[in-house]
Amino acid sequence: MASFVQKLIGISVFASMPFGDALAAEFAIQGLSKPLEKNLEYYLMPLAEVRADSLSVSQLSKLVKSALNPYGYYHSQLSVRRGENDLIMLDVDAGEVMLVAKSNVVVSGEANNDQDFIELVNQAQLKQGQPLLHSEYDTLKRNLISLAQQKGYLDGHFIESSLEVMPSLNQANVNLHFSSGSRYQFGDLSVPISGIEPARIEAIRTFKWGDDFDTLKLSQYQSDLYGTGWFRRVIVKADFEEISNSQEVPIEVLAEPNSRNIVQVGGGYSTDLGLRASLNWTKPWYNARGHSFEAQAYASKPEQSLLLGYKIPTQNVLTDYYGIQFESKHVDYRDTSSFFNDLLFEKHWQLDSDWQSTMHVRYLQENYRQASENNESQLLLPGVTFSLLDRKNDQLEVNHRHVYSLEYSDPNFFSDSRLLRIEGNSVLSWDISEKHKFHFRSNVGINVADTLSDIPSSLRFFAGGDGNLRGYGYESISPRDENGDLTGARYMFTAGLEYQYQVYRQLWLGAFYDVGDAFNDNVDWKSGTGLSLIWNSKYVPVKVDFAYGLDAPQGDQFRVHFSLGTQF
Template sequence: MKKCRLTSLLFCLLFFSAMPSYADTDLTIEGLDGELDDNVSAYLSSIKESEYSTSLRFQSRIKENITDALKALGYYNPDIEFVIEGDESDPQADHELIVNVDPGLPTIIYESDIVIEGEARNDPDFRRLVDRSNLNLGQVINHGNYEGLKGSLRNLALQKGYFDGQFVATKLEVSPSRNQAFVHIHYKSGPRYSFGATTILGSQIEEHRVQSLVPYKPGDPYQSIQVGELNQNLSSSEWFSSISVEPQIDSETEDKSLPMTVRVAPQTRNQIETGLGYSTDVGPRGKLSWKKPWLNKYGHSIGASVMLSHPEKTFTANYKIPLEDVLHDYYLVQYGFKDEDDNDTDSQEQNLSFERHWLYDKGWHRTIYTRILYEDYVQASESGNSLYVLPGITFSRVRSRGDTMPMWGDKQSINVEYGDPNLLSDTRIVRVTGHTGWIRGIGRNHRFLTRLDAGGAFADDWSEVPPSLRFFVGGINSLRGYGYEEISPKDDNDELVGGAYMATSSLEYQYRVVGNWWGAAFIDVGDAWTDTPEWKRGVGLGIRWASPVGPVRLDFAYGLDADPGDEFKIHFTLGPEL
């Protein structure tokens, strides 16, 4: 028995050692570059490397694929030669199959017969589409451009309301012997449909207010982009939980108008949101928000929120009154209470504001308002209470392109307030603040962020100015490497008193390490002062994560001008970068 097993083992070893090993074959394409090389590579990618060989059958298959790839780009007469390197007599030797390709002369468009009939004949979008099709006389024929133009004509017709459009003739002829191509595309658009009446179904808001969200008028030429805009406008109103916009294409009308039906369902009457967060500047914080997105048939809304953290407790409430242009014009009445106990500030601040808002198409937001400020405070060795009536104006804009961490974006704002004793203010004051921030990306892996904030308060009697109208800087969104609002002028007791002016700037570079994780390096400079600035600097490194709920930032910062022993700070926060 043992002898039998030993014999079997020896037989297996001899058998497998005698089996020939399979050789590897490499495939190399030479003579092509640019889009010709790319297209040939795409055609050949369907062949597995394990199928490579030097056989005539495989060479025929390669030649057929290369020929088809070149024809698609207008090269109908290629010259293809094969060279085999390696010992063909040795089946175990590795080989290389070299394919030398001369694409030959390109096939030129000799006749370009592209005709648009019907109302689209004079439509500039159709003319532009044909001009940019790369199917003009003298150009190299490209089958992708030919099929692409047909598809683009269909899509454009649907987008612009030529619903009866059809091709009368489509033909691409090629004479390989003469390297000539003949393009024939005849498209008959028929009449262009227009928007008809828009019917609103299921709305709890007054009809004319919902109709103000419609971005077109009956009789305007149909455009699908305006149907999408209508859907977006209805969603932005926050009045509805579901929205359906349906063009009634099957409706037969003599004037080719297209009735629109909008079906909506009311939004829930009450919305509650909670949030928890943490920042090393202010510690743990929690937020509770409540909102009624629609209060009555006029579309009024009301909301309130409470935010709690160690240094600050705030409560805000607002009442919004939309005007005729619901999305762009509205009144807002707001009340806010803030209790701050941090550093050398102990303040209870109340604000009541009456605001008029305008939103413009280019993203600018203008607000004219009057706010009434009452503040009871202790600031260092100063204490008192203040009453101010402050008319003001604000211009702001935020733009971005991208997702959680966009590669392009900017934010600008400027605010001016004025108080006067004749308007019940304790002293005459003009307060101006401004902000600008920019995000720019290079490629996919490099981002640059820069920010500049500045402000000034000009008062007849500085001793009458409460802490909320003075300036303090420091912290994650101000000057990293320093504590939250711990930088300002100090009195004789070395306590913070707040400054009449402030300026901070930041420059940050980010590099994508992997996926949604980025590394950052930054430098911040700034100060809050009354007489002469003493610029403070902070530098550091950070980690960024583009999380599903927003950018997460962790910074390790060093205050170059901080007090000895207090130079190192860790800043952590969740929220927008601008």
């Protein structure tokens, strides 16, 4: 069997030892599997400052047995050889592993038919004929107690718990009898006196009075309360000291209201939009019914906007609500000059655990110049949106995001033109391993109208830039008129693939390929490729794309896209 040397000791302390004194021992271990070897190394660590010539074979043999017994090896044999430079070679024969002869694991009481307890017992590696692992026995005991506390079996205890080891027979017997007692229920809920109506706080709870007690539901309730934005701090706790004879656990909510006004200032930079700044004013709870208000101002060289929003929660505060939103925006970039006002009325609700739906009606009034076309448009656009957003644990990256929407306007309903508009955007991210990631994104846009003039500038499609087609200027791709000016397009499709590799800690290197076009009748696919450098900072991710437009005009193929903010 191959041997290897693991230095545990070997540091000579010449400053404190006379020259010629014996040195601390070094050990070479052979004959053991990796887990057994690692555990033996751990047991040998206390000998770090013991002289090699003071270690006896019996002392080392006891350490070996102590290291191997928890893995079911009770008949190990040790051969010790001493080499030069105080090297001690340990040749270990683990012997035959001890097997479980009898396994008597019983759960009595109301938890006897609880599926979680049944699965916990079945998953334990303590069945008859399996190798004995002391850690499995200890883990099962801890997990039974923990699961009982989580699910409200508050009187649960062990009637019997023993592990009988018989080295002479190389067998072990496992005896565990856990009595769960009866399951407790949720009792009265006590909510704090704050600026929010108590009924609103109670409506969010994940349990009802009389439901079976479960600490996971308490944790979810606490998370949901914090997610409303109404509170700066929230604690939801079970008051075990006030449990009644009816075995009902009172629940208390401790909460500190959030500030009535929150102001945030932000900024960033990208090669597409240049410097950008934002000012956000939020009232997380405008009144006792939990209504909220938000005002957002945004400015960059090509775009400036002001957005006002008012949110009216319904029964399910987190996912179901009405919204009123007004946005005024000015755009002056390339061959586009546009000023529009957009008034939106919407209703949000949760479809299932993942997807959210929005029904809306918006009124869009726009004055614009697109290429040589000057026009004014007003549209009443009812529509529906389906969306999903799943973030990774660190919240800086997205696992996947999907947004699909449909809108329609008609001249018979306060609109200048008939328009059917469909949009779809998807982003997916796969962590292949700790050092490898793969990303995919796609953007689809469809405008169905009689003529391009029936579509206001803000609803036309443009491609190009770090958001969809790298290697090309921001929104530089669309059909052009006879003067060579961009007119915007009826349709758009772009897709991108990117592979990223972790070079060092937060520093990643990527390679990408994008393809797409914005077009009216005939598609002319354009593609770009290149390398990315990403710094996944804890606070503000930074990304630089060195892109080459494979179909870009001569002399304009190479571009650098720089951005600060959340990646995929």
